[in-house]
Amino acid sequence: MEIMAEGYRKRGDGMAKEDACSASWRLRSEFGQEKIVTAELARLLTQQRVRAERREEVVTAVGEACLNALEHGNRLDGDRPVEVRMIMTGPSCTFRIYDEGSGFDFSPLPEDQAARHGQADPRGWGLLFISSFADRIRVGAEAGRFYVELMFRLYE
Amino acid sequence: MEQTFRADVRYLSSLSMALDLQGDLTKQAEQSLLLMRPWQEGLDEGRTYLILNLTQVPYINSAGIAVLIRLSRAGAKGGFLTFGYGITPHYEKLFRMVGLTEYLTIYPDEHAIVERIAALDGSP
Numbered sequence: 001m002e003i004m005a006e007g008y009r010k011r012g013d014g015m016a017k018e019d020a021c022s023a024s025w026r027l028r029s030e031f032g033q034e035k036i037v038t039a040e041l042a043r044l045l046t047q048q049r050v051r052a053e054r055r056e057e058v059v060t061a062v063g064e065a066c067l068n069a070l071e072h073g074n075r076l077d078g079d080r081p082v083e084v085r086m087i088m089t090g091p092s093c094t095f096r097i098y099d100e101g102s103g104f105d106f107s108p109l110p111e112d113q114a115a116r117h118g119q120a121d122p123r124g125w126g127l128l129f130i131s132s133f134a135d136r137i138r139v140g141a142e143a144g145r146f147y148v149e150l151m152f153r154l155y156e
Numbered sequence: 157m158e159q160t161f162r163a164d165v166r167y168l169s170s171l172s173m174a175l176d177l178q179g180d181l182t183k184q185a186e187q188s189l190l191l192m193r194p195w196q197e198g199l200d201e202g203r204t205y206l207i208l209n210l211t212q213v214p215y216i217n218s219a220g221i222a223v224l225i226r227l228s229r230a231g232a233k234g235g236f237l238t239f240g241y242g243i244t245p246h247y248e249k250l251f252r253m254v255g256l257t258e259y260l261t262i263y264p265d266e267h268a269i270v271e272r273i274a275a276l277d278g279s280p
Contacts, residue, residue, distance in 0.1 A: 031158060031182060031183060031184065032158035032180070032182075034217075035158070035215065053245075053246070056246040057246075060246070060250070063217065064217065064218055067217060067218070067219075124218075125218040125221055125222065125250075125253075125254045126217070126218035128253060128254065129218065129250065129253070132253065
């Protein structure tokens with residue numbers, strides 16, 4: 001397991017809501033690695049006094065995005081890392097989750113639950129959680145990697 | 157990183173059986189939970205109620221929710237109803253978002269489920 005946390009670079013005094021901090025993680029593409037990010041993120045958001053319900057929404061969405069990256073983007077190839085970058089600025093928090101896959105079109109999934117339940121393997125709920133909880137979603141490519149960018153308003 | 161998942165069977169009555177789930181409910185639970193028995197053929201000895209105890213499940217992701225959907229939907233074929241307890245408000249919200257609560261009825265604790273089963277069965 002490789003963990004590279006750059007730490008929290010504070011700009012400004014203290015950790016008040018107006019301050020910014022950033023962090024990054026580098027994950028092996030193995031199931032369970034997303035929990036490294038979610039555990040630390042839960043702690044950070046608790047420190048920032050984000051209310052519990054919103055905190056859990058952010059953690060769930062980011063966890064699912066990491067899971068998508070390592071499972072579908074990197075196809076669980078342990079030699080292909082997932083990188084997560086976070087910037088927390090005042091009332092919002094933005095993440096970029098990078099993988100080495102070819103990317104996908106982040107279109108809202110049809111909400112035909114009955115049809116999805118009837119599938120032999122009704123997966124794909126992660127995108128529903130991400131699109132429901134994130135306030136802004138972008139996808140793109142950078143330096144040969146695909147990324148999903150999620151922005152969350154923390155205090156509304 | 158993942159907490160190993162396990163599911164232990166516990167017989168409560170001639171009507172119901174419980175599954176005590178422990179560990180992370182993820183894709184890895186698929187093998188141990190869905191393949192532990194042919195759920196679509198019904199419960200042991202004709203029981204008609206399945207109770208899922210999630211009090212020892214600290215983490216559920218979308219793959220784990222898909223496993224619960226498949227298990228609960230098997231009840232329709234297998235002739236049993238599925239109940240669950242020990243679910244945090246956040247996970248209950250996720251379950252509702254994906255429609256899992258159509259197949260899995262959530263109660264605050266096992267006692268409430270047992271009482272509900274007794275009422276359904278008409279037992280005193």
